[in-house]
Amino acid sequence: MWTAVSLYAVSAILFAVGLVFGRQRLLDIALWVAVAGLVPHAMAMGVRWARVGHGPYLGFYEVVSSYAFIAVAILVVVVRRYRSLAVAGVIVVPLAFLMLAASMFTSREELEITASLASWWLAVHVTFAKLSYAAFIASFALALVYLIRDRTSTGRFADVLAKLPAQSVVDDLSYRFIAVGFIFLGVMIGAGAIWANEAWGRYWAWDPIETWSLIAWVVYAVYLHLRLTMGWRGRKAALVAVAALPVVVFALIGVPIVYQSIHGAYLLGY
Amino acid sequence: MRAGGAITPARAERLETSPALQIRSGLDEGETLGVAAAVLRRWGYRIELQDGYRLAGMKGRYGPLGSPVFHWALTILFVVVALGHLTRSEGLMGVPVGGGLPNRAEEYGRLERGPLYPDRYADLIIEVPEMASGQVKDGVSIGSIPRVRIVADGVAVAEQEVYANSPLRYGSLMVHLNGEGLVAFAEMTGPGGGAAEVRRAYFDADPSRASGFSEARLTYTAAGQRVDVVLEPAPRTSEGQAPQLKVTHGESGQTTSSTVVAVGTPVQTAAGTLVVRDPGVYARLSVVDDASVYPIYALFAVGLAGLGVAILWPRRRVWCQAVAAQGDVHLHVLTDGGERDAALLSELHDELSQEMGTSMQSQEGV
Numbered sequence: 001m002w003t004a005v006s007l008y009a010v011s012a013i014l015f016a017v018g019l020v021f022g023r024q025r026l027l028d029i030a031l032w033v034a035v036a037g038l039v040p041h042a043m044a045m046g047v048r049w050a051r052v053g054h055g056p057y058l059g060f061y062e063v064v065s066s067y068a069f070i071a072v073a074i075l076v077v078v079v080r081r082y083r084s085l086a087v088a089g090v091i092v093v094p095l096a097f098l099m100l101a102a103s104m105f106t107s108r109e110e111l112e113i114t115a116s117l118a119s120w121w122l123a124v125h126v127t128f129a130k131l132s133y134a135a136f137i138a139s140f141a142l143a144l145v146y147l148i149r150d151r152t153s154t155g156r157f158a159d160v161l162a163k164l165p166a167q168s169v170v171d172d173l174s175y176r177f178i179a180v181g182f183i184f185l186g187v188m189i190g191a192g193a194i195w196a197n198e199a200w201g202r203y204w205a206w207d208p209i210e211t212w213s214l215i216a217w218v219v220y221a222v223y224l225h226l227r228l229t230m231g232w233r234g235r236k237a238a239l240v241a242v243a244a245l246p247v248v249v250f251a252l253i254g255v256p257i258v259y260q261s262i263h264g265a266y267l268l269g270y
Numbered sequence: 271m272r273a274g275g276a277i278t279p280a281r282a283e284r285l286e287t288s289p290a291l292q293i294r295s296g297l298d299e300g301e302t303l304g305v306a307a308a309v310l311r312r313w314g315y316r317i318e319l320q321d322g323y324r325l326a327g328m329k330g331r332y333g334p335l336g337s338p339v340f341h342w343a344l345t346i347l348f349v350v351v352a353l354g355h356l357t358r359s360e361g362l363m364g365v366p367v368g369g370g371l372p373n374r375a376e377e378y379g380r381l382e383r384g385p386l387y388p389d390r391y392a393d394l395i396i397e398v399p400e401m402a403s404g405q406v407k408d409g410v411s412i413g414s415i416p417r418v419r420i421v422a423d424g425v426a427v428a429e430q431e432v433y434a435n436s437p438l439r440y441g442s443l444m445v446h447l448n449g450e451g452l453v454a455f456a457e458m459t460g461p462g463g464g465a466a467e468v469r470r471a472y473f474d475a476d477p478s479r480a481s482g483f484s485e486a487r488l489t490y491t492a493a494g495q496r497v498d499v500v501l502e503p504a505p506r507t508s509e510g511q512a513p514q515l516k517v518t519h520g521e522s523g524q525t526t527s528s529t530v531v532a533v534g535t536p537v538q539t540a541a542g543t544l545v546v547r548d549p550g551v552y553a554r555l556s557v558v559d560d561a562s563v564y565p566i567y568a569l570f571a572v573g574l575a576g577l578g579v580a581i582l583w584p585r586r587r588v589w590c591q592a593v594a595a596q597g598d599v600h601l602h603v604l605t606d607g608g609e610r611d612a613a614l615l616s617e618l619h620d621e622l623s624q625e626m627g628t629s630m631q632s633q634e635g636v
Contacts, residue, residue: 118410118434179582197444197563201556
C-alpha cells in the first residue's frame with residue numbers, strides 16, 4: 001500500500017507542476033502515474049479482502065482507503081471520455097493521496113463481521129454509499145475546475161485551463177455526477193433502512209448518521225431543484241455543488257467521530 | 271410531427287433566429303440535415319424529417335412522468351410513515367427459555383404503542399422452546415440463538431431460529447432477538463397463606479457490578495404492607511453450590527434486611543414468605559407490529575423508479591433547420607432547454623465536425 005501512496009504523491013506533484021507551468025504532457029504523465037498507483041492499491045485491498053473475508057468497509061483504514069481508490073478510478077474513467085479534463089487530477093489525486101496516507105497512520109486492525117453485519121444488505125448499502133460519495137467528489141472537482149477557470153482568463157493557468165472542454169460541458173458533467181450520486185445516495189439510504197428493519201426491527205431510528213445522510217440527500221435535492229426548476233447553471237450551480245460536498249464528508253467521516261452512533265463501528269471499530 | 275412536436279409558426283421563428291452551426295463541407299442542406307439526423311439518432315433521438323431541410327427529434331418520451339411519480343410517491347410515503355407511527359407497536363419481552371408469554375401489553379418490559387394501535391395479535395402466545403449458545407453461522411459468531419414459536423389457538427403458526435438479520439415474521443409482526451440474561455420466579459405467599467403472587471425477576475449482564483449482573487426490583491403488597499424486594503445474583507462460595515441470591519427487602523422503600531440465600535430458600539418479609547425458584551435463562555425479544563413497512567418499501571421503489579426516469583431519461587426535444595448561405599450551410603439548432611442547453615450545441619458541433627470531415631473525405635475519394 002505504501003507503493004500506492006508513493007505513486008499518488010508523485011502523481012499529485014506532477015499534476016501540480018503540470019498545471020503551474022502549463023505542460024499538458026506532464027498532466028498526461030501524472031495521470032498514468034495515478035493509474036499505476038491504482039494497481040498496488042487494488043492488490044493491497046484484494047489481499048486484505050481475501051484474508052479478512054470481507055470487503056473494505058470496516059474501520060477507518062479500509063473505508064478511507066477504498067474511497068481514495070474509487071476517487072482515482074473515477075478520475076481515470078472521466079478522463080478517458082474527456083481527455084482534457086485530466087487537469088481535474090490536480091484536485092482529485094492530492095485528495096486521494098491525503099486520504100490514503102492518513103488512513104495508513106490509523107489502526108489497521110482487521111475487524112470481523114459481527115452478527116448484525118452478516119447480511120447481503122451490507123454489500124448493497126456499502127456499494128451504493130461508495131458510488132454516491134465518489135460521484136459527489138467528482139462533481140465537486142468539476143465544479144471547482146469550472147469556478148477556477150471562470151476567474152482565470154489570463155496567466156499561466158489559463159493556458160492549461162483553456163484546453164478543457166467548454167464550460168457548458170464541464171457544468172453539465174458536474175450536474176450529471178450529482179444526478180447519479182443523488183440516486184445512488186437514495187438507494188443507499190433506502191437499503192440501509194430496509195437492512196435496519198431486518199437487523200433491529202426499526203427502519204429509521206434517527207441515528208446521527210442516518211439523519212445526516214438524509215440531510216446530505218436533501219442538500220443535493222436542493223441543488224437539483226435549483227438547476228431543473230429555477231434554471232441555475234454555470235457559476236451559481238458550481239457554487240452550490242462545491243458547498244454541498246462538506247455535508248457529505250461530515251456525514252461520512254465527521255458524524256461517527258462527533259456523535260455516538262451505531263454506525264460508528266464501521267469507521268472507528270467496536 | 272410525433273417525434274419531437276410540431277414546428278409551430280412561433281417555434282419556426284425561434285428556430286430561424288436560434289444559434290447556428292456554420293458548416294462548410296460541400297454538402298447541401300438536405301445532406302447536412304441527414305448527417306445531423308444520423309448523429310442525433312446515435313444519441314437516442316427519434317427523428318422526423320420535414321420539408322427536406324427541417325427535422326424534429328425527441329428522446330425520453332416518458333421523462334415528464336418521472337418527477338410527478340417521484341414526488342407523489344414521496345408525499346404518500348410521508349403519509350404512510352405517519353400512519354405507521356400511529357398504528358405501530360414496539361416492545362421488549364423477556365421470555366424464559368422453555369416457556370412462553372401471551373402477547374399482551376402487561377407482559378412487556380418496555381412497550382411503545384401508537385395511539386391508534388388496533389391491538390391485533392393479543393391472543394397469540396410467544397414461546398421460546400429452546401436456546402442454543404455459542405452458535406456460528408457461515409463463519410460468523412452469532413452467540414445465542416433462540417428458537418421462537420408463535421402459537422395461535424394452540425396451534426404453532428410460525429417458528430424459526432431468531433438472530434440478527436433473521437427475524438421471525440407473522441403477518442405484520444416481526445420478532446427479533448434483542449439479548450439474553452438470567453430469569454427467576456419470585457413467589458410471595460402472604461402471612462395467611464393462600465395463592466402466591468409470582469413475579470418474574472430478570473438479571474441482565476452488567477460488568478460494572480461485582481456480581482456481573484443487574485439487580486431485579488420487585489414490589490409486593492399484602493395485608494396492607496408494601497414491600498420492596500431487590501434480588502441480585504451472588505457469587506457461589508464453593509464448587510457445586512446451588513445458585514445464590516442476595517435478597518434485600520424493606521417496607522415502603524426502607525431497607526430492613528439483606529441476606530444471601532440459595533435459590534429455593536424461603537425468606538420472611540413483612541408481606542409474607544418469599545421464595546425464588548426455577549432460575550434459568552431468558553431471551554429478550556423485540557416484538558414489533560408495523561403494517562406500514564411493506565407499503566413503505568413499495569413506495570420507496572416506485573419513487574426511486576420515478577426519480578431514475580426523471581434524472582436519467584429526461585425528455586429532450588431538438589429541432590434543426592439547415593439553410594444554405596454563401597456556400598456554407600447554416601444548421602440552426604433549437605432545444606427545449608433553449609440557451610440552457612449550450613452543452614448539447616457544443617457536443618453537436620464537435621460530433622458534426624468529425625462527421626463532416628468523414629463525409630468530405632468520402633466525397634473527395636469518390
